[in-house]
Amino acid sequence: MKRATANYFSDRGNMEHFAPREHGSLAAVEEPGDPRVAAARKRLRECRDQKSACEVVREIVSNLLGCEEMALFEVNRRQQKLALIWSFGVEPRKLHLPQRLSDSALSAVLVGEACIAQVCGHVGSAGDKDKASAFVPIHFAGQIAGVLALLRLLPQKTNLDELDRAVLAVISSEAGEPLFSKGDLGKGERKR
């Protein structure tokens, strides 16, 4: 199911609506036959720990999706907020994304729906500095354990299409285990 709603990202940390966004389940858009999808899945399944998973997520988002600015958050339900655990291509201190779980911008993502901007931010375009192009839920142990935010796309990338959504679906379903299976972090071994 897809539905149009509003974009809540601001360049000063205040909530404001400025572009329509699209929410939707990623499960239905997986295309196992596509080489990008197959390669992303294989690489994520090879990950043994959080560090290697972050590197593979970076490679997938950068090389297969055309976005070199990203941030990964852990969902902290006790404190009702998103906690930044890793970022690439952006200064973490300058990130102004919604972080309270009660934030309406996150409501759909926290029930497992991807949130993809219809008008994506681009590197080099004025006024798009902190604009997010997508929020992707990361599933682990039956719940949403994390959120991957994709910020500005590369100039040659105009939007995130159906095939891109299929790649995001793979990240959403496969990245959780190496990223959030706490017992394995830093030990180089991943339980299956």
Next chain:
Amino acid sequence: MPQRRWQSDCIICRLSPGFEVKGQPVKKILLVDDSRTTLLMERMMLEKRTSYQCITATNGLEAVEKAQTEGPDLVLMDVVMPQMNGFEACKRLRENEKTREIPVILVTTRGEESYMEAGFQSGCNDYVTKPINGPDLLKLLHSYLSE
């Protein structure tokens, strides 16, 4: 070598480098990228949709060495890599008599005009930006590799 048509799902074809297609040797492509994800994706795409044989390298230095020993029909190479970048590797390929005629296509996330100029100055034949569009890339490869 028997004159048989190459089939992607045939184990004999896959295990026989240089297997002939309609009497022609299989074309060999050297894929160069420091991202294992990109190499895997390119390899999957080419093995699924073409009969080209793929060999890989993870930096420019290794690419120059493999180009000399393996004699690929085309090099598909990333630009930003450790040890030796794609521009330098392309220059080295052009300087060597053994490799100077091999078509080189540079593939990179950097789409800026200055990068493209540097690419062509290094001697590349084409410059493609990531993310790769599968059908467009295959068309480009066929244009260089078809007889």
